[in-house]
Amino acid sequence: MERTFAIIKPNAFADGNSGKILSRIYEAGFKVVGLKKLYLSRVEAEGFYHVHSGKPFFAELTEFMASGPCIVMVLEAEDAIRKWRDLMGATNPAEAAEGTLRKEFGKSLGENATHGSDAPETAAFEIGYFFSGLELL
Numbered sequence: 001m002e003r004t005f006a007i008i009k010p011n012a013f014a015d016g017n018s019g020k021i022l023s024r025i026y027e028a029g030f031k032v033v034g035l036k037k038l039y040l041s042r043v044e045a046e047g048f049y050h051v052h053s054g055k056p057f058f059a060e061l062t063e064f065m066a067s068g069p070c071i072v073m074v075l076e077a078e079d080a081i082r083k084w085r086d087l088m089g090a091t092n093p094a095e096a097a098e099g100t101l102r103k104e105f106g107k108s109l110g111e112n113a114t115h116g117s118d119a120p121e122t123a124a125f126e127i128g129y130f131f132s133g134l135e136l137l
Contacts, residue, residue, distance in 0.1 A: 002080040003033065003136075005126035007115035010068035017105045018071055021114065024101060025075065028087050034074035034127070034136045042066040048129055057110070064110055072130045081123060084116045 006025075008018050025032065040048070045065040052058045077083050089100025093112050096103035105113035117123035127136075 001076050001078060002120075003074055003076050003127065004080040004084045004123045005115075005117045005130075006073045006075050006084055008071040008073075009111065009113055009115060010064065010070050011107055011111040012105045012113040013069050013071060015105070017113070021101055021105065022071075024087065025073075028077075028083065030075040030077045030080065030084070032073055033076050034072075034131045036072050036130065036135075037069055038072055038130070039069045040066050048126070060110055074127050074131060074136055081117055081120065085118065088114045088116050 008021050012018065012021060022032075042062055045062040046053070046058075049058065049062055049065070052061065075084055087101055089096030089102040089106075091102070091112060092109045093102045093106030094109075096106065101114050102112045107113075117126050
């Protein structure tokens, strides 16, 4: 079993799509081993997305992530990282395949409804950023 990190971003939360996304997560066979509703500060968002600091979209991304509540999760499944990324779809909702979360719930490249780890090392950092070991069941 593998674990990955996931976020239901502020736009999907504000649009009332969290329950629909969670339902799709369970239907896809994931076990949710950690879940929190958070309202990130700008500083927390900047720390989380530090790998993108200096890139042209960094300020817009961190401002968006601090614009409202989101849900952060740890998902577990066989090949969880790839499986979650497949369920999310392409980063740009306009390019995402039909049936993916970003195609259905994303508004734009910046407000694409969900986030997911792209590698085991990234997942380890992202899970540790939001969850202590005692919170993962």
